[in-house]
Amino acid sequence: MKAFGCKQSNSDHTLFEKHKKWKVTTLIVYVDDMVLTRDDPCETKLLHDYLAVKFEMKDLGQLKYFLEIEIARSARGISLSQRKYVLDLLTETGMLACKPVETTIEMNHRLGNFPNHARIDKGSYQRLVRRLIYLSHTRPDIAYVISVVSQFMHAPGEKHMNAVYKILRYLKGTPGKGLLFSKDGVFNVKGYTDAD
Template sequence: MQNLQKYLASEFEMKSLGDLKYFLGIEVARSKHGIFLSQRKYTLDLLAETGMLDCKPIDIPSEQNHKLGLYPDQVPTDKERYQRLVGKLIYLSHTRPDIAYAMSVVSQFMHSRSEDHMGVLMCILRYLKVTPGKGLMFCKYGHTDVEGYTDADWAGSVINKHSTSRYFTFVGGNLVTWRSKKQKVVSRSSAEAEYRGMTQGVCELLWLRRLLRNFGFGPQKPMDLYCDNKAAIAIAHNPVQHDRTKHMEVNRHFVKEKLDAKIISFPFISSEYQLVDVLTKAVSTTVFLNSLDKLGLRYIFAPT
């Protein structure tokens, strides 16, 4: 590190500010337990700006079984305010995967927003009021295993019946990446939707594997990608071309190639333990809170 600092100082004027504590709204705290990332000040400033500091808090960021979509009788809302608020909440989700699903929903209506869509944004702000300093905890678990969880909601979009793929990836037991992405085509079965999501999860794990090896270390055994759909796992293992998988032949061969090379493995996981559900749909308060604890989200500012 000292040699790097000397080299950079020879190229341009710079100085060392010591350990990172605050950068672009992200706060960094260190202790014997690990490294904690949060955006507490950013969240409080956002609540103050929107006049929600004194709002009534709620336990989850979105309602279960919501049917948010585009309807002919919807009442439009202020475009500039809606888009600005969505943008700020998207930046907040860098350390708050707990609001990632709700943000993936409201960000689909940036150009056709309504009072109902704005109401969901207000629900997210009311949720943030509960724990503005919640963030990600990175601990040392004594290993560098890479694993992921993948899931998809079949025909979840009320607008065009497209499915949405979601995944979480962990390195050394710590959550490092997550994503929620709508699939480009309509899936004709839940197995197909899950398989397309599995392909995206494989790509993410391969990228992490390459990145870690560039740093001088990487996974020495197959990376586990947990899936709760037995049909999708069976398609990944079966080399026989079935009629129902011909239309996704490229994805099937890509996944099978990595499976045969023992780079990836696909253990089955019960839906009860599927962490990605918090990115796939609005779940109950109990499931939501249990999943956040397993994902490594903590609230270190809570009174003891």
């Protein structure tokens, strides 16, 4: 990629970028898959031809699914979700038939480290929370509650697991929720925080 004129990212060594007269071509590699995005079709064709000489490749067309993330395009923009990931998670945990809830955590929750609380299987808790952490990449609505339950991965108790099950019940009601990158021609990043 460097021989083609791409610069390797310092933060992610599988990410390569090439800037040329206000145009950007970006390529990311994961094991034997590559995702290529650009705003210059000519540069994409050149890169594709260059890589085809070096590697045996198959162009799969528009990106639809990558690393458990579903990508959908519409007139409104590009949508990223992990619907299948959520449904698989609910199935694996036996929560697919659970009753959904509208919130991820109790208001004014009292989760903490309690010396006498009923212990649970730490490995199961950690695996489940790690899966939820990965889900939060496309689900910022669960980011706060994931940060809360992940604080207790060293010594989880029954109350902590119940909080995780509540997250799963919330996900049951919102499996296809995700991110929409709107096609309105204006690029604005909005961030919200609790200043407390």
